[in-house]
Amino acid sequence: MAQLTPRRLTDDVTRILRDRIVAGDLPPGARVDVAALAAELGISRTPVREAILHLESAGLVVRQPYRGTVVAGVDVQRLEEVTALRIDLEGRAAALGVPRLSDDDLARMAATLEELDRAGDDPELSLGLFNELNRAFHGVLYAAADAPVLVGLIERLQDEADRMRLHFDLRSPLAEAYHRQILDACRRRDAAGAAAATRAHLLESYLAMRGTDRAVAPGILADVLREQGMEVAR
Numbered sequence: 227m228a229q230l231t232p233r234r235l236t237d238d239v240t241r242i243l244r245d246r247i248v249a250g251d252l253p254p255g256a257r258v259d260v261a262a263l264a265a266e267l268g269i270s271r272t273p274v275r276e277a278i279l280h281l282e283s284a285g286l287v288v289r290q291p292y293r294g295t296v297v298a299g300v301d302v303q304r305l306e307e308v309t310a311l312r313i314d315l316e317g318r319a320a321a322l323g324v325p326r327l328s329d330d331d332l333a334r335m336a337a338t339l340e341e342l343d344r345a346g347d348d349p350e351l352s353l354g355l356f357n358e359l360n361r362a363f364h365g366v367l368y369a370a371a372d373a374p375v376l377v378g379l380i381e382r383l384q385d386e387a388d389r390m391r392l393h394f395d396l397r398s399p400l401a402e403a404y405h406r407q408i409l410d411a412c413r414r415r416d417a418a419g420a421a422a423a424t425r426a427h428l429l430e431s432y433l434a435m436r437g438t439d440r441a442v443a444p445g446i447l448a449d450v451l452r453e454q455g456m457e458v459a460r
Contacts, residue, residue: 235269239277242267247286247297248357248388254299258287285386300390302436308390309432310447312383313425313454316364319380320408320424322371324417331366335409338363342402356401357388363405367412367420390435404430425454 243263246252258278264271278295281287288298342359361384368377404427411419429451433440442448451457 235273236276236280239263239267239269239273240280243277243281244284244286244385247281248385250389252297254297256297257293258295258297260295284382286389304386305390305432305435306442306445306447308383308386309428310445310450312380312387313428313447313450313456315376315380315383316368316428317421317425317454319368319371319373319376321417321421322373322376323367323369324412324415324420326370326372327367327412327415328370331370332409332413335363335366335412338366339402339405339409342405357391360401361388364408364424367408387431391431401427401431425456429456 243252243258252258260271260274260278264274267274278287282289282295285301285304286298287295289295338359342356342363345355345359368380371377404423407423408420408427411417411423432447442451
């Protein structure tokens with residue numbers, strides 16, 4: 227068994243808290259009680275405080291006067307920036323991954339889509355199951371890119387996007403359609419097609435969370451869309 231060092235403790239607590247936030251177990255506005263969590267995990271308060279600093283830098287928690295640390299809510303401007311970065315980075319990862327996909331990788335992607343289809347009528351789908359299966363599907367493609375730094379950045383952004391998505395009912399045939407386009411492009415070894423479908427999928431998810439307003443104001447997202455040749459209402 228690996229030695230349990232303070233650094234490992236901090237990493238473990240960070241993962242536990244992040245998972246609870248992303249899953250919705252700690253909803254926006256919920257207070258993160260350092261003493262209670264330390265007692266629950268049977269550790270000192272120091273790694274808990276350090277984990278909170280990591281989560282604060284990731285935008286998942288904020289410190290408020292007289293309340294301490296609370297789970298952050300959905301910031302529309304932050305959602306826009308996260309979406310812009312994901313469109314850029316995940317499009318790159320998809321393009322890099324397609325030529326390196328094995329037949330087993332394609333089979334895993336297809337199996338995940340079948341599981342998503344079976345879960346389509348599950349009332350829990352919008353509360354976390356979709357996030358889990360969606361990330362598993364895209365994760366196969368991104369892992370094939372053999373770019374661990376890039377994938378690490380993507381996973382951090384996905385954590386925040388998954389948490390935001392829990393506030394919206396995005397059970398829609400649109401996601402299924404984009405997943406099919408991505409898988410079909412992967413099977414054809416069409417890297418550009420898979421990247422384009424990935425970017426369109428991310429943009430549509432963002433617009434769905436924005437509701438009826440499909441306009442994109444000037445800013446980082448508009449710049450990325452223009453660079454990628456993606457059109458959207460203004």
